[in-house]
Amino acid sequence: MTYRFIDSQKANFPIKVLCRVCQIPRSSYYDWIRRRPSIEKRQVNRQELKDEIKLVHGDSKCRYGAPKITAALRIQGLHVSRKVVANLMVELGIRGSCSKKKFKTTRSDKAATPSPDLVNRDFSASCPDEIYVSDLTYIPTKEGWLYLVTIMDVFSRRILGWSIDTNMTTDLLVRALDQLKATRGRMRFAGTKFHSYPFLSLFGYIIMRQLS
Numbered sequence: 001m002t003y004r005f006i007d008s009q010k011a012n013f014p015i016k017v018l019c020r021v022c023q024i025p026r027s028s029y030y031d032w033i034r035r036r037p038s039i040e041k042r043q044v045n046r047q048e049l050k051d052e053i054k055l056v057h058g059d060s061k062c063r064y065g066a067p068k069i070t071a072a073l074r075i076q077g078l079h080v081s082r083k084v085v086a087n088l089m090v091e092l093g094i095r096g097s098c099s100k101k102k103f104k105t106t107r108s109d110k111a112a113t114p115s116p117d118l119v120n121r122d123f124s125a126s127c128p129d130e131i132y133v134s135d136l137t138y139i140p141t142k143e144g145w146l147y148l149v150t151i152m153d154v155f156s157r158r159i160l161g162w163s164i165d166t167n168m169t170t171d172l173l174v175r176a177l178d179q180l181k182a183t184r185g186r187m188r189f190a191g192t193k194f195h196s197y198p199f200l201s202l203f204g205y206i207i208m209r210q211l212s
Contacts, residue, residue, distance in 0.1 A: 003032040049073075049080060050088050057094050065089075065096025119195040125155035129184070132160070134176075134196040136168070149176045160184065 006018045006029055019026045056072045057064055064072070066086035073080055089095060125131045131154040139146040147168045151161040161180030165172050 003029055007033075046088070049078070049084075050092060052076070052078065053085060053088055054092060054094070057089075057096075060096075062094070063097050068096070119193055123154055123195075125153075128153055128155045129192050130155055131193045131195065134194065136172075138168075147172060149173055151176055151180050 002022050002024060006015065006022060006024075009018055015026060015029065019029055052073060053069055056069050060068070066082050066089055069089070070080060070082040070085045073085070119131060123131070123133070132151055133154055134149065134151045136147060136149045139148060144166060146164055146166060148164045149162060149172050150159050152159050160183045161176040161178070163172050163175035163179065165175075
């Protein structure tokens with residue numbers, strides 16, 4: 001650092017000359033001198049904070065990330081921001097581990113005959129109602145899981161129908177179909193292709209029965 005260099009050479013050369021050679025104002029150097037005790041103290045605290053972070057991280061069996069480590073430090077009386085903890089964790093090369101429980105949305109019937117792939121990964125349409133795609137996703141909330149079904153027109157990228165519920169049942173799709181009917185004003189679509197992921201095979205079957 002330039003200021004440290006000037007400070008180390010001030011016994012050999014005038015500060016005025018050192019500042020001129022290093023191209024910094026003397027006022028900036030003297031300001032650094034005034035702030036140096038707090039800077040050095042902050043650097044010491046930074047190292048101490050790293051040590052505390054490593055201890056908390058180790059005690060958690062390396063599971064805690066920045067939010068939980070920050071909370072643990074605050075309980076100990078160390079008031080520090082989560083951003084600072086996250087930055088120090090990066091410097092230390094440590095991170096939390098995520099052990100979320102895997103959630104299975106389907107149990108496929110291996111004996112069932114799969115529906116033909118009419119789209120063949122060509123998700124392009126030249127007019128409305130040519131190709132519909134549908135998906136189901138699950139959303140974690142504090143009160144439990146929510147299941148969301150959407151039906152989209154590939155041509156316009158418009159969501160024609162959707163439904164959300166706490167249970168994954170066929171009624172979830174029926175309500176999405178009802179909204180599709182209300183959006184388009186009809187339910188019969190001659191020649192419309194419907195594409196869904198494997199875990200929506202039952203829903204896809206119901207939709208095809210409705211559309212055909």
